[in-house]
Amino acid sequence: MFGYLRAYILIGVAAAGGGEVAGWDEGLMVTFAFITQSLLAGTGAFGEQELAERIRSGDVVVDLYRPVDVQLWWLASWSGRSAYTFGSRGIPPMLLGAVVFDLRVPPDAATWIVFALSVVLASGIGFAIRFAANLVAFWLLDSRGVDQLVTLVLTFFGGLLVPIVLFPPWLEAVARLLPFAAMAQVPAEVFLGLHPGRGALTALATQLAWFVALLALGRVMLGAATRKVVIQGG
Template sequence: MSGPGLYAAVAVRSFRRYSTYRAATLAGAFTNSVFGVILAYTFIALWSERPDLGGYDVTTAVTFVWIGQALLTPVAIFASGAEADLVERVRTGDVAIDLYRPTDLQLWWLAADLGRAAFQLLARGLPPTLIGLLIFDLRFPSNPVTWLVFLLSVVLAVTVSFSIRYLLALSGFWLLDVRGAQTLTIVLSTFFSGLFLPLVIFPGWLKDVAFALPWASLLQLPADVLLEERTGWSVVQALAFQAAWATALLLLGRLVLRVATRRVVVQGG
């Protein structure tokens, strides 16, 4: 296998590549801002009816909206991250070229996805946040440690999200078309990440289920870290939860790739 230098190079090139799509980035950041405004007013209405809903006050709830809009694309809650290229390579059979290379397929695409996420955190994350700050009363922490832990939590969020999207891409070895599976993934991640409604306001058992699923890692947990809704030991628990899902899903991805390769290699593509 090649060294870490290769995967760093892959991440850097992926960052640069996404930075060339200027119009798409601008249009995306604008869309995030518009959705942010709509959702923020909805949440204000909701929280003025039910103050302290889910333990959030109205400022926390509105800040949550803008964190969601900032993380939506970097964390690829609607999929279409670096795995989109892998989906295409599996569909066309170009993945055969990747398979005979002395590289690790999963690390390669994880590196590419992290490079993409880094770019999109800057280009798709910051502009809507600034718009949100201009229009609404938001609350961000002043403690730099909170920001650092938040960044770590976002890296883990991208990794968990990637590990799910990687499995989706590998499903292409069996399915003629992954678009159905992709739609299902998007619906699940939109609902269970807390993008439209924070998981804290889910009722009873549904809330317990949602907090146990991997999608909680994508938005709810990093947001709670930044909102300082979690402090001390509870932050460590959140990071451990994300790391555990990342590890489990990445290992599952390796297993599935082995089965898929065996299928291609032994049975013929």
């Protein structure tokens, strides 16, 4: 439902701009409305509290003593679920959209491959952010607020409400500097073929950089948390 509503609003915007706004025509706008709806599911945009629950209950100590890396362990479980939700909740919005509109689908295999990689990286960034946000539970009793904050900021700056290209230039610049664009706006642009040739590599590289940087942040936080747990004796 939301995909359709946003599609029609964006059509209205394109029409008011004389068929094209910020270089985006109706076809781009409509496809954007549905592809971001699909990306919502796979990137965990609705929040994630499982790890924080384990921290609150103290079960996390068990995870810390397991002979596998805690972050990788959660990444593995995230990947599985993410793949599943992307299939079950990511594909239907596109199909529903295609019933009413002519969606702009990548014409060549190369774009599809880049898009697939981009989605994987987007999901990875989603994981890294949520992992860090969940770890806050080691220090704050009520870490749900952080998780909700991430969701809100992501919704707006990730381009899930309106494409960030429609933002005023200064705001778009801010959005491009944040990791959230790399979770929705960027993969959507890749899908729409707005990063042709070399641009695709730049887009993927940016995403990869965010993924690595946020994973590192999580790792630093995990280290600090582990020291805290060890000192306090669990």
